[in-house]
Amino acid sequence: MRKFLALLGATVLMLVAAACGKPPTASASGADLVFSSVKEMTAAAEEEGTVLVYTDFLPTDIKALEKAFKRAYPKIDLRIQRIGGTDLIARYESEVEAGAPSADVVISAQPDYYADAARRGVIVPLRDTGVLDFVPDYPKKYIYDDLGTALIQTIQSGLVYNTRHVPAGKVPKSWEDLLDPFWKGKILSYSSAGLDDINQLLTLNLLAEKYGTGYLGKLAAQRGPSQGGLEPMHSAVAAGEGWLAIQSLPFVVESMKAEGAPVEFVSMPDAFWPTHGFGVSAKASHPAAARLLSYFLLTPKGSESVNTGVGSYGPYDHIPDTFVPPTLKQMQQAKERHDELIGPFKN
Numbered sequence: 001m002r003k004f005l006a007l008l009g010a011t012v013l014m015l016v017a018a019a020c021g022k023p024p025t026a027s028a029s030g031a032d033l034v035f036s037s038v039k040e041m042t043a044a045a046e047e048e049g050t051v052l053v054y055t056d057f058l059p060t061d062i063k064a065l066e067k068a069f070k071r072a073y074p075k076i077d078l079r080i081q082r083i084g085g086t087d088l089i090a091r092y093e094s095e096v097e098a099g100a101p102s103a104d105v106v107i108s109a110q111p112d113y114y115a116d117a118a119r120r121g122v123i124v125p126l127r128d129t130g131v132l133d134f135v136p137d138y139p140k141k142y143i144y145d146d147l148g149t150a151l152i153q154t155i156q157s158g159l160v161y162n163t164r165h166v167p168a169g170k171v172p173k174s175w176e177d178l179l180d181p182f183w184k185g186k187i188l189s190y191s192s193a194g195l196d197d198i199n200q201l202l203t204l205n206l207l208a209e210k211y212g213t214g215y216l217g218k219l220a221a222q223r224g225p226s227q228g229g230l231e232p233m234h235s236a237v238a239a240g241e242g243w244l245a246i247q248s249l250p251f252v253v254e255s256m257k258a259e260g261a262p263v264e265f266v267s268m269p270d271a272f273w274p275t276h277g278f279g280v281s282a283k284a285s286h287p288a289a290a291r292l293l294s295y296f297l298l299t300p301k302g303s304e305s306v307n308t309g310v311g312s313y314g315p316y317d318h319i320p321d322t323f324v325p326p327t328l329k330q331m332q333q334a335k336e337r338h339d340e341l342i343g344p345f346k347n
Contacts (some may be wrong), residue, residue: 030287044288051289068305123279149277160248188242220344252312
């Protein structure tokens, strides 16, 4: 009887809170927190007052997101910490392992991470946050249930070439064109360590599926010196140390062109586009604000704020047909074939 009365009392308190229009109370971790409306979610987020984000977004996208979110929710302090590449995941995971996760939301171009993190109870699967109910116009084809996330940004991927050394007739239209003797020793790429990134692995896997694994060995034989990263690789092409580099992003090339560099971007089929997803931490210190930011990222205004760069597309844009949506199966396959895909590029 005592147990029944305690349960009844708790139920009455919940009903009173609902009648007063108060937001629901989060569980200890905030993982099970769901709201019945955006208004209710906003009130709870404003009460928390802060949301902390780890992301590998570009600085320009971060500034645009901060500005747009502040305009929409002036009572909430959006704090964004930029951590590049796979260091972002390593940082967040080390904090989780130590029992002190800092980020409320993780935004990364490693979309396979969310599926694994959700399985381990580290990230809340997007559908379990309840925010998808508030964005009925979000294109369903960009909700990736197998990954537990959704697309908020994808960036066109291709090649960069030196316009002083590459005549119009030699600009590649397919990956097979790169086997032309013209390119011998003139193609730059990441070192094998740089190719470990999931986006690079996925492209190599697509090429191996289309042309056979022998193609990768032939392509690797065309290379000049390997490069340590995106910036030095593009700088080397601009300086004529190489005539073309794999892979490139339009906004990088456009910024170099604005400074007078003799470079141009060319889109390629079967090039996997870096794709940003996001996840709410299961141990978020600000679970309501984390969900509100997630909601905002899925709205047209939120999407527009982080997709202003050249070659950057959001779910409400007309994404070109060359975009290959990420799937968990593709990523698992690419990882399983890691040694086979990277092998020809070992150095």
